[in-house]
Amino acid sequence: MCCFWTMGTAPVCLDLMVGRPMDHEPSPVRCTGVRTEADVASSACDRAPPMTNDEAKILEAKLAQVSEENRKLTEMIAYLYGNQVSRQSPDGEGQQRARTAASPTPPAGKKRSQESMDASHSCDVEISNRNVGTGEAEHVDVDSPLSNGTCRRIKVKKVCTRIDPSDTSLVVKDGYQWRKYGQKVTRDNPSPRAYFRCAFAPSCPVKKKVQRSAEDSSVVEATYEGEHNHPHPTRAGELPSYAARSGGSVPCSISTNSSGPTITLDLTKNGGGVQVLDAGEAQPDMKKVCRAVASPEFQRALVEQMARELTGDQKFTDALAAAILRKLPDY
DNA sequence: CGGATTTGACCTGCGC
DNA sequence: GCGCAGGTCAAATCCG
Numbered sequence: 001m002c003c004f005w006t007m008g009t010a011p012v013c014l015d016l017m018v019g020r021p022m023d024h025e026p027s028p029v030r031c032t033g034v035r036t037e038a039d040v041a042s043s044a045c046d047r048a049p050p051m052t053n054d055e056a057k058i059l060e061a062k063l064a065q066v067s068e069e070n071r072k073l074t075e076m077i078a079y080l081y082g083n084q085v086s087r088q089s090p091d092g093e094g095q096q097r098a099r100t101a102a103s104p105t106p107p108a109g110k111k112r113s114q115e116s117m118d119a120s121h122s123c124d125v126e127i128s129n130r131n132v133g134t135g136e137a138e139h140v141d142v143d144s145p146l147s148n149g150t151c152r153r154i155k156v157k158k159v160c161t162r163i164d165p166s167d168t169s170l171v172v173k174d175g176y177q178w179r180k181y182g183q184k185v186t187r188d189n190p191s192p193r194a195y196f197r198c199a200f201a202p203s204c205p206v207k208k209k210v211q212r213s214a215e216d217s218s219v220v221e222a223t224y225e226g227e228h229n230h231p232h233p234t235r236a237g238e239l240p241s242y243a244a245r246s247g248g249s250v251p252c253s254i255s256t257n258s259s260g261p262t263i264t265l266d267l268t269k270n271g272g273g274v275q276v277l278d279a280g281e282a283q284p285d286m287k288k289v290c291r292a293v294a295s296p297e298f299q300r301a302l303v304e305q306m307a308r309e310l311t312g313d314q315k316f317t318d319a320l321a322a323a324i325l326r327k328l329p330d331y
Numbered sequence: 332c333g334g335a336t337t338t339g340a341c342c343t344g345c346g347c
Numbered sequence: 348g349c350g351c352a353g354g355t356c357a358a359a360t361c362c363g
Contacts, residue, residue: 180336182355195354199335209354 157224160213170194170210172222175232178208189214201230 161172170192178196185192191212198204206226213219 179334181357183336183338184353184355187352193353 155224155227159222159224161220161222162218163220170212170220172208172210172220174222176200176206176228186211191217198228198230201228204229 159172159174163172177199179199180194180196182195183192184195189211191214193209193211196208196210198206198208204226206224206228208225209223211221213221
């Protein structure tokens with residue numbers, strides 16, 4: 001789960017995957033706090049008393065266990081929701097979502113069948129819907145598997161953005177530099193699809209497809225393929241647009257070592273190049289973020305908020321109920 | 332003038 | 348093998 005804000009035109013994301021493990025990708029940029037005991041007490045939880053190493057390890061183990069359960073639930077929910085959405089929307093956006101999410105529906109054409117195959121075999125699918133400032137955003141991350149069943153980390157991410165219908169530029173501002181290399185009118189959508197390559201680094205494999213929604217011309221759907229292999233051009237020193245890039249990794253972790261608990265806040269997975277080893281020397285705002293994210297109160301509140309949003313979404317609860325019913329044996 | 336964009340041609344893979 | 352559709356290339360054009 002993540003928080004996703006759009007400030008003006010540039011998305012600013014604080015991706016906080018509470019309960020998800022951090023074993024997926026190494027992060028070149030970290031804000032690592034190694035602090036004194038007094039610092040630790042104030043950082044890990046402003047109101048909690050200093051804890052011993054044993055207590056910290058027990059808590060860490062519990063956190064890891066809960067995180068793992070949370071991760072499994074998240075994946076299961078995403079999978080079920082993706083299936084349900086594809087069933088409810090047999091055409092248009094729903095169909096496209098199904099192609100990249102979990103629908104085994106055989107679409108016409110080579111590419112589409114390829115996409116749907118990738119998606120149907122995916123081992124990590126994340127879907128999130130949100131209302132963001134001027135519009136809605138959605139992303140679907142797909143880690144396509146290799147034939148041997150392991151994940152090949154080719155991410156396919158879909159972002160829907162609401163724009164001015166009179167704006168024909170097909171530009172989705174995400175902070176990266178893109179070079180347009182083609183445009184094509186596709187069969188199932190009268191509006192043209194634009195093809196972009198990342199222009200910041202010549203070797204960057206990321207591609208982006210942008211097309212207006214067939215149903216709502218004020219919505220553009222941007223599909224990102226791959227991951228940037230370079231720093232974010234505009235993010236150094238800023239909070240990361242994590243959700244827009246990686247779509248679901250955890251930029252913050254807590255670990256305990258001989259020198260005491262350490263908060264690792266991965267602020268820009270790809271970029272910035274700043275490694276702060278001592279949180280006490282970090283910028284005051286960054287220190288606050290580290291403290292806030294690490295605190296159990298914050299994480300609990302976040303989980304509660306996510307639960308509220310999910311249970312408040314009638315579509316989601318219907319989909320979940322239907323999925324559970326399908327899993328029950330017929331009597 | 333150099334970089335970005337446009338756009339028609341071409342390539343590739345799947346279904347028939 | 349052919350047609351179709353999506354994706355990519357590259358020359359032409361545009362623009363600051």
